[in-house]
Amino acid sequence: MMPLPDLPAEISVPARLIEVRRLAEHLRKVCRASGVSEMTAFDCELALVEAANNVAEHGHAGLAEGEMTLSVQIGEGRLRMELRDSGKPVPEGQFLAPATASRDAPRGRGIGIIRSCLDTVDYIREDGINRLIMIKRLD
Template identity: 35%
Template sequence: MPPIPPDDGFTLRLTGCETEVRPVLRQVRDTLARHGLSRDRLGTAELVLAEALNNIAEHAYAGQVSGPVTLRASLRDGRLRIVLEDRGNPMPAGTPPPGILPDPHVPRSDLPEGGFGWFLIRDLTESAVYTRTGGENRLELDFGPVPDRNAGV
């Protein structure tokens, strides 16, 4: 595989609806794979993006017509960064949920069915920063340094 160019990136525009999530994930994965990301790194990025894009479709555009989402990915300074922007509803109280895992020592029937997404997003990224400005949500995901495949990492 050729090394990742020092300043490489791409932008995708989609509609914030559930039917577009899977095709966009495939496109992002294929594009990042062509730039030499490892299978592990691709899987991590895909999982985080699936959670974030599904949240946009389910919550940001809940109760309204699906709207635009912009996804910008960059491989810069040896780091993978992805920014998602949408014009949907803001996060409640202007901040993402805490992403805390529920107590596993309760009866299985008392465990929530969902609510693990923000834990995964935070756990699998180096940072996840949400801001709301001028009617637009912005989620910046930093996956940290991309290992050099030629260095035996």
């Protein structure tokens, strides 16, 4: 994986909706520093934002505090994002289920967007930690 000078390997923020913007900003910096195309960077940002929104809205709903941590790596022709948090586990099969939102539904598009924007999405629950690993091939 390519080193990213002047940028931290990962960033942690409180698991709140307003803080999702800081994760997105970090990703944009990494993409700019690495010469990732604008549209690829946008797809990754959109997927990240949807995933982090879910963490803040659902994974940490009713929890007093908590963090989410993003690490981004670029190399071997791909961009790899890992989003970790210690909130509630994601329901089994959530990232595999087909998108079910009807055309005029105001909600329910997040998971479908994540899958559309990325090549691989893997979810692991390990030692009380949610790990969402999201990979986008770079052209």
